[in-house]
Amino acid sequence: MQRLAPALRQDNVPLDLISLIKTILAATKEISFRVSQAHLGGLMGSTLDENIQGEIQKKLDVVANELFKDILLESGFVKAISSEEEDDAVAGNEEGKFIVSFDPLDGSSNIDINSLIGTIFSIHEAPAGIEAGDNDMFKLSGNKQVCAGYVLYGPSTMLVMTTGSGTHFYVLDRTHGGYLLVERNVQVPADTQEFAINMSNQRFWQAPMQNYINDLLAGDTGPRGKNFNMRWIAAMVGDIHRVLCRGGLFTYPADSKNPEQPHKLRLMYEANPMAFLLEQAGGLAMTSTGRIMDIEPDSIHQRVEVIMGSKNEVEKCLSYYQ
Numbered sequence: 001m002q003r004l005a006p007a008l009r010q011d012n013v014p015l016d017l018i019s020l021i022k023t024i025l026a027a028t029k030e031i032s033f034r035v036s037q038a039h040l041g042g043l044m045g046s047t048l049d050e051n052i053q054g055e056i057q058k059k060l061d062v063v064a065n066e067l068f069k070d071i072l073l074e075s076g077f078v079k080a081i082s083s084e085e086e087d088d089a090v091a092g093n094e095e096g097k098f099i100v101s102f103d104p105l106d107g108s109s110n111i112d113i114n115s116l117i118g119t120i121f122s123i124h125e126a127p128a129g130i131e132a133g134d135n136d137m138f139k140l141s142g143n144k145q146v147c148a149g150y151v152l153y154g155p156s157t158m159l160v161m162t163t164g165s166g167t168h169f170y171v172l173d174r175t176h177g178g179y180l181l182v183e184r185n186v187q188v189p190a191d192t193q194e195f196a197i198n199m200s201n202q203r204f205w206q207a208p209m210q211n212y213i214n215d216l217l218a219g220d221t222g223p224r225g226k227n228f229n230m231r232w233i234a235a236m237v238g239d240i241h242r243v244l245c246r247g248g249l250f251t252y253p254a255d256s257k258n259p260e261q262p263h264k265l266r267l268m269y270e271a272n273p274m275a276f277l278l279e280q281a282g283g284l285a286m287t288s289t290g291r292i293m294d295i296e297p298d299s300i301h302q303r304v305e306v307i308m309g310s311k312n313e314v315e316k317c318l319s320y321y322q
């Protein structure tokens with residue numbers, strides 16, 4: 001099995017980006033270890049602190065964030081970072097060529113039940129003429145990502161990553177401590193009979209999503225003429241990984257539960273990186289009004305609605321909004 005660096009060189013990834021990716025992955029190996037030892041290291045449960053999202057931070061959210069942030073800022077490769085757990089961008093090396101947005105631990109509500117969690121990252125080239133700590137530096141669309149990926153801390157620790165030459169799967173080999181390529185150019189099936197949504201929000205969805213989901217639930221007795229199964233891991237990394245492995249539709253639609261905040265998932269370090277991975281694997285990643293990666297961000301913690309996965313099924317869902 002091919003090691004990470006030769007696999008990236010095969011995709012003509014520039015050496016400085018390979019060095020940054022290796023730095024990111026060094027942090028994920030440490031996080032993977034800390035996650036596996038969390039019970040023993042007193043890292044279960046919550047802190048007393050609230051992050052800018054208005055969520056009480058888990059101890060592991062804080063540990064993973066500090067680890068990721070420190071390793072990146074010390075590397076010298078990054079001009080700035082932006083994280084789910086940081087109010088604002090954090091300045092790095094003024095000469096740094098890249099900026100990194102990340103979700104240090106995705107699926108935080110799964111930590112205390114020992115279920116699937118992960119780390120999500122998105123890399124852009126640093127725009128010129130903006131100071132290192134300025135949030136405006138991150139107002140770049142998903143189309144401008146040079147690399148995106150996630151690491152899933154599951155039965156095995158898996159890396160799923162793209163640099164624009166397809167989406168590839170890697171596994172952390174614990175014998176020699178490196179990520180090995182296990183599948184190149186993953187392709188998402190265009191059709192599916194599996195969907196993922198938090199059903200408990202149903203009464204708050206807009207009418208098109210209500211109608212779409214009702215028709216899925218009607219199965220072969222309804223207009224879709226076939227049965228659909230439902231899954232919800234409550235960790236985007238886990239639900240998207242399933243979609244990349246066997247197809248499916250994953251959605252976190254707009255809802256009226258909190259009118260001031262109709263969307264849940266964050267554009268810069270959840271929706272954009274997953275959109276890049278899915279599109280590179282032949283899937284689609286949309287809101288009800290357009291392509292996620294075309295969105296021009298207006299803030300680093302901006303939230304968006306998400307409808308992504310198997311191409312034909314995403315198009316079918318969007319047809320309910322026409």
Ligand SMILES: O=P(O)(O)OC[C@H]1O[C@](O)(COP(=O)(O)O)[C@@H](O)[C@@H]1O
Binds near residue numbers: 108
């Ligand atoms: O709690 P809900 O409504 O099931 O939402 C689950 C969603 O929230 C998230 O956990 C949010 O991410 P964080 O855990 O990083 O805050 C997603 O991973 C997941 O898809």
Ligand SMILES: [Mg+2]
Binds near residue numbers: 103270
């Ligand atoms: Mg998240």
Ligand SMILES: [Mg+2]
Binds near residue numbers: 084103108
């Ligand atoms: Mg998180």
